[in-house]
Amino acid sequence: MSQEGSCKSEEMELANTLSTHGESKGGVLAHLERLEIHMNRSRKKLEEPQGAQALGSALGTKIQKLRRLRDKLRAEVKQRQAGVKASTANVEPDQTLDMSEQEVLERKRENLKAILQAYRFTGLSGKLTSRGVCVCINTAFEGNLLDSYFVDLVIQKPLRIHHHSIPVFIPLEEISAKYLQTNIQHFLFSLCEYLNAYSGRKYQADRLQSDFAAFLAGPLQRNALCNLLSFTYKVEPGGQSFPFCARLLYKDLTLTLPTDVTITYQGMEALSTSWEEQRASHANLFRTKPLHQVFTSFARKGETLDMSLVS
Amino acid sequence: MDAGLAEVRALEAEIAALRRACEEPPAPAEDAAGGQKSFQEVYQSDSGGWESLEDLRSHLGHLESELLFLSALTGINIRNYSKKTEDLTSTEMTEKSIKKVLQRHRLSGNCHTITFQLEFQILEIQNKESLSSVITDLNIIMEPTEYSELSEFVSRAEEKRDLFMFFRSLHFFVEWCEYRKRTFQHFKEKYPEAVHLTEGASSSCMGVRSTSQPGFELVIVWRIQIGEEGKVLPKLDLLTQVPLGALELDKNRVTETAPLSFRTLLGVLGIEATLESLIKLLSTEAND
Numbered sequence: 134m135s136q137e138g139s140c141k142s143e144e145m146e147l148a149n150t151l152s153t154h155g156e157s158k159g160g161v162l163a164h165l166e167r168l169e170i171h172m173n174r175s176r177k178k179l180e181e182p183q184g185a186q187a188l189g190s191a192l193g194t195k196i197q198k199l200r201r202l203r204d205k206l207r208a209e210v211k212q213r214q215a216g217v218k219a220s221t222a223n224v225e226p227d228q229t230l231d232m233s234e235q236e237v238l239e240r241k242r243e244n245l246k247a248i249l250q251a252y253r254f255t256g257l258s259g260k261l262t263s264r265g266v267c268v269c270i271n272t273a274f275e276g277n278l279l280d281s282y283f284v285d286l287v288i289q290k291p292l293r294i295h296h297h298s299i300p301v302f303i304p305l306e307e308i309s310a311k312y313l314q315t316n317i318q319h320f321l322f323s324l325c326e327y328l329n330a331y332s333g334r335k336y337q338a339d340r341l342q343s344d345f346a347a348f349l350a351g352p353l354q355r356n357a358l359c360n361l362l363s364f365t366y367k368v369e370p371g372g373q374s375f376p377f378c379a380r381l382l383y384k385d386l387t388l389t390l391p392t393d394v395t396i397t398y399q400g401m402e403a404l405s406t407s408w409e410e411q412r413a414s415h416a417n418l419f420r421t422k423p424l425h426q427v428f429t430s431f432a433r434k435g436e437t438l439d440m441s442l443v444s
Numbered sequence: 445m446d447a448g449l450a451e452v453r454a455l456e457a458e459i460a461a462l463r464r465a466c467e468e469p470p471a472p473a474e475d476a477a478g479g480q481k482s483f484q485e486v487y488q489s490d491s492g493g494w495e496s497l498e499d500l501r502s503h504l505g506h507l508e509s510e511l512l513f514l515s516a517l518t519g520i521n522i523r524n525y526s527k528k529t530e531d532l533t534s535t536e537m538t539e540k541s542i543k544k545v546l547q548r549h550r551l552s553g554n555c556h557t558i559t560f561q562l563e564f565q566i567l568e569i570q571n572k573e574s575l576s577s578v579i580t581d582l583n584i585i586m587e588p589t590e591y592s593e594l595s596e597f598v599s600r601a602e603e604k605r606d607l608f609m610f611f612r613s614l615h616f617f618v619e620w621c622e623y624r625k626r627t628f629q630h631f632k633e634k635y636p637e638a639v640h641l642t643e644g645a646s647s648s649c650m651g652v653r654s655t656s657q658p659g660f661e662l663v664i665v666w667r668i669q670i671g672e673e674g675k676v677l678p679k680l681d682l683l684t685q686v687p688l689g690a691l692e693l694d695k696n697r698v699t700e701t702a703p704l705s706f707r708t709l710l711g712v713l714g715i716e717a718t719l720e721s722l723i724k725l726l727s728t729e730a731n732d
Contacts, residue, residue: 192448199455206462213466238500244524245507251525251551254564255518256608261510268517276605278566278577318517322612329608388673 253281256325264288264295270325272332274389275423279332284324292317302358303327304386326387333389333423334359340425348428350376360386362424365399368411368431377412381419394419519615522553543570546580556618558594559587564607579605590646591621597670609674616676620668624648624678627716628666631723638727650719654726661685662702662722666715680715682706682722 252258259268265288272279285296291314299305304327312320342353347370354363360383365376382393394416398408418427515521532544545568552561565581582605584598594617601610625645632639640651648667654660663683670676682703691699698705709718 192452196448196451196455199452199459203455203459203462206459206466210462210465235497235500238497238504242500242504242507245504245511247525247527248522249507249510249514251522251549252514252518252520254549254551254607255520255522255611257514257518259510259514259517261506261513266513271608273579273606273608276579276582276607278579321517325608325612 256329257321265292267296268321270321270328272329274329274333274336277336279336282328284321286317299324299328300331300357303331330387330389331359334383337389337424338362341428344425345428345432348431358386360384362391366428368434377415379415379419381424389423391420518611519619520553520555520611522551524550524552526550541572544568545570555614556622558591558614558618560614561585562607562610564605579607581605582607582610584610590643591617593617593668593670600672601674606674613670613674613676617668617670620676620678621646624666624668627719631719635723635727638723652723652726657726659685659687660690660726662726664706664719664722678715680706680710 249258253269253271256271256273257268258271259266262285265286267283267285269281269283271281282298282300283296284294284299287293287295294305294309294313297305303324305324308320308323308327312323338353338355338359341349341364348366348368350365350367352364355361362381363379365378367376376399378397378399380393380395380397381391382395383390384392396412396416396419398412415427418430422430527550528548530546530548532546533542534544537544547566547568548563549566550561550563552559554560561584563581563583564579567578567580569576582602584602586594586598597613597617598610601607601613628639628641628647628650629645631650632641632645637655638652640653641647642649642651648665650664650666652662652664661684663685665681665683667679667681668676669679684699684702686694686699694700706718706722709721712718713721
């Protein structure tokens with residue numbers, strides 16, 4: 134063990150504690166270091182010449198006494214520092230109790246946070262705010278998770294909407310007038326219905342435009358609410374079939390399937406029976422299946438081309 | 445002599461310094477360990493600072509009220525949720541800046557007395573323009589209940605991978621069931637002699653017997669159906685049990701037209717009033 138080293142480290146600590154008194158660290162430390170060095174030199178000097186020893190016997194005793202005192206104090210300071218740690222150690226059993234209560238509460242909090250996150254899978258989730266509540270409505274169509282919208286409600290009499298991200302063509306005013314004041318749940322579920330249906334219609338129209346552009350003989354005409362679609366299509370992309378004009382009207386805004394389907398054809402001649410049949414079956418398809426699925430079935434049928442239909 | 449005195453002075457100085465060190469109170473950081481338990485300062489790594497137990501408790505309280513609100517709003521009580529994520533991005537995809545992640549979710553809870561366990565997978569594909577999230581698999585386990593209508597509905601929801609519809613319809617279905625139970629129970633209590641619930645309060649049938657004329661019975665069948673699109677609708681029907689003799693006397697064929705009249709009455713009076721009027725029809729105790 135390097136005596137000097139350990140002394141130095143003690144002195145460092147001393148210096149640190151002393152520096153809180155406003156004394157400059159460098160000053161005290163340097164001072165102590167100097168004393169140390171001085172002391173060592175003095176000790177060496179004392180130990181060498183025998184002559185000097187006799188002279189300072191009284192002094193020598195004093196020195197010894199002082200040394201003993203100093204060593205004692207050094208040990209005491211050391212003990213104090215260790216002692217504080219010991220007292221910390223003594224508190225530890227209680228500390229572990231608090232730690233485990235804290236751990237329990239923390240785990241509970243993490244669990245709660247996760248569950249709150251999971252509510253988005255029910256379609257409705259939200260957060261409490263200082264004013265009331267901010268509800269988040271999630272939309273989906275056929276397993277595809279689509280856009281979310283929010284409604285920030287202020288809990289006051291009367292209940293009012295502070296802020297929202299509902300598109301302007303959704304009849305929010307109408308729905309609020311009917312339900313907001315009497316039944317928040319009904320209000321939100323109704324909004325859910327409209328928004329999910331809108332999201333679904335939009336998804337179908339988007340998919341038609343992106344995936345089946347080859348079947349369209351012109352641009353897809355659509356309104357913002359996606360409840361009126363008009364397009365000209367062919368059963369085979371760039372094939373020999375007649376182009377049909379389809380007009381899909383979704384009168385019921387809570388549905389993703391059209392209520393009215395009109396299929397006409399651009400042409401002057403009367404349609405042959407087979408084409409008439411096809412027209413009728415298409416109308417039925419559009420009424421009962423999502424738009425992009427209808428075209429998927431066209432694509433599949435196209436793979437087995439019936440030559441008899443080509444006039 | 446000088447050396448000795450010098451040493452004495454040095455020692456004295458050191459002793460003085462040491463004495464001061466002994467009087468110095470220990471550093472505050474170490475002292476906190478002996479402090480009060482309720483204000484235990486512990487380092488909270490995610491909140492980025494020191495958080496007391498008090499803060500933790502109040503935050504928990506806030507989260508609990510949020511949970512209460514959501515469970516009241518949706519009618520669904522989620523008790524457990526866990527999620528695992530798997531990165532399916534290949535090196536080819538990374539080059540095209542496409543990211544593919546598969547999430548596995550596990551969720552369990554209850555809606556009134558019905559418990560459910562869901563496991564579903566969501567595939568997330570992120571490319572330069574957009575992010576697509578698709579539910580690729582949905583498995584629903586329901587605690588076996590007396591509600592047979594549910595099993596068909598559950599298979600449909602799984603097939604369509606329609607998570608939202610599952611929860612929404614489940615909520616409405618359970619609400620209707622509870623309403624039916626309450627209504628039947630109410631009538632049973634009000635007219636204990638006339639009303640019979642063959643399968644108990646959760647049954648879908650309520651029998652009304654005439655106390656004065658044995659042999660006459662009306663059975664109201666109240667089914668709760670979940671349609672293709674997830675719409676929950678009550679469907680009520682009337683079955684009549686009339687002795688043959690009475691049937692012969694029934695010139696106006698009231699018995700035959702009863703089921704139809706029942707439906708009309710429902711539309712006019714609503715469920716409760718219709719049931720009450722039927723019971724009053726047969727029961728003398730009601731007419732007392």
